[in-house]
Amino acid sequence: MKITLLVIGKTDAAYLREGIDIYLKRLKHYIPFEIDVIPDIKKARNLTTDLQKQKEGELILSRLGAGKELHLFDEGGKSYSSRDFAQLLEQKMLSSVKELILVIGGPYGFSDEVYEKASSKISLSKLTFSHQMVRLLCVEQIYRAFTILKGEPYHHD
Numbered sequence: 001m002k003i004t005l006l007v008i009g010k011t012d013a014a015y016l017r018e019g020i021d022i023y024l025k026r027l028k029h030y031i032p033f034e035i036d037v038i039p040d041i042k043k044a045r046n047l048t049t050d051l052q053k054q055k056e057g058e059l060i061l062s063r064l065g066a067g068k069e070l071h072l073f074d075e076g077g078k079s080y081s082s083r084d085f086a087q088l089l090e091q092k093m094l095s096s097v098k099e100l101i102l103v104i105g106g107p108y109g110f111s112d113e114v115y116e117k118a119s120s121k122i123s124l125s126k127l128t129f130s131h132q133m134v135r136l137l138c139v140e141q142i143y144r145a146f147t148i149l150k151g152e153p154y155h156h157d
């Protein structure tokens with residue numbers, strides 16, 4: 001199985017890029033993993049919030065296909081411990097899913113169409129993080145999950 005982290009817009013801040021790169025390098029040892037960036041359409045056109053979410057939603061859903069499953073990071077989703085999240089990833093690896101697409105919404109979140117097509121919503125906390133900042137949290141949690149599955153001494157509880 002491959003994991004794709006689908007995000008909207010490039011990572012602007014150098015301090016976030018640096019952190020994300022650290023976990024990308026580490027993750028390569030565990031699973032095929034990539035960050036797929038949907039270009040920031042707001043910068044190109046002057047869209048209303050709803051239209052922007054709708055257009056982003058179309059691009060998110062265009063990634064779906066046979067053997068692919070879409071899961072959303074969403075503050076209103078199900079809460080997981082890091083161990084539970086690791087188990088979710090393990091379940092998917094043992095299933096027929098070929099590509100697990102984990103999506104981080106844009107600044108205004110997801111369109112209704114994306115919510116309808118998603119297999120689940122995963123909350124990292126009840127707090128709302130910026131669509132840029134949350135990327136670092138996601139890659140760290142995915143890395144943490146693999147160290148848990150491998151029994152490596154990174155996660156302590």
Ligand SMILES: C[S@@+](CC[C@H](N)C(=O)[O-])C[C@H]1O[C@@H](n2cnc3c(N)ncnc32)[C@H](O)[C@@H]1O
Nearest residue numbers: 073074075104105108109124125127128129131
């Ligand atoms: C700024 S937030 C979107 C804000 C707000 N939910 C909305 O719908 O307008 C951008 C994205 O970051 C991710 N995100 C932010 N906080 C999160 C959290 N606590 N748990 C999971 N994902 C989160 C989600 O993917 C969200 O769509």
